[in-house]
Amino acid sequence: MTTDAELGEVIVEFVxxxxxxxxxxxxxxxxxxxxxxxxxxxxxxxxxxxxAKLKRALSQR
Structure with missing residues (x-):
């Protein structure tokens, strides 16, 4: 889990x-x-x- 200043908590997974x-x-x-x-x-x-894609997706909501 990562914390971004703008987003708060973000779960990140790599495959x-x-x-x-x-x-x-x-x-x-x-x-x-x-x-x-x-x-x-x-x-x-x-x-x-x-x-960056997550920030854009959230801004379009």
């Missing part, structure tokens, strides 16, 4: 699939979930993309 990693981010308060995929060598970059 490796060959040369790729999937990062799922779930907003704990609302249950909104997004995911992003990228190279396995850059999991933190993929996490940043997932968090």
């Amino acid at each position: 490796r699939n060959g040369p790729y990693v999937k990062c799922s981010a779930v907003h704990a308060a609302t249950g909104v979930e997004v995911s992003a995929m990228g190279p396995v060598a850059e999991p933190r970059a993929v996490e940043r993309v997932a968090i």
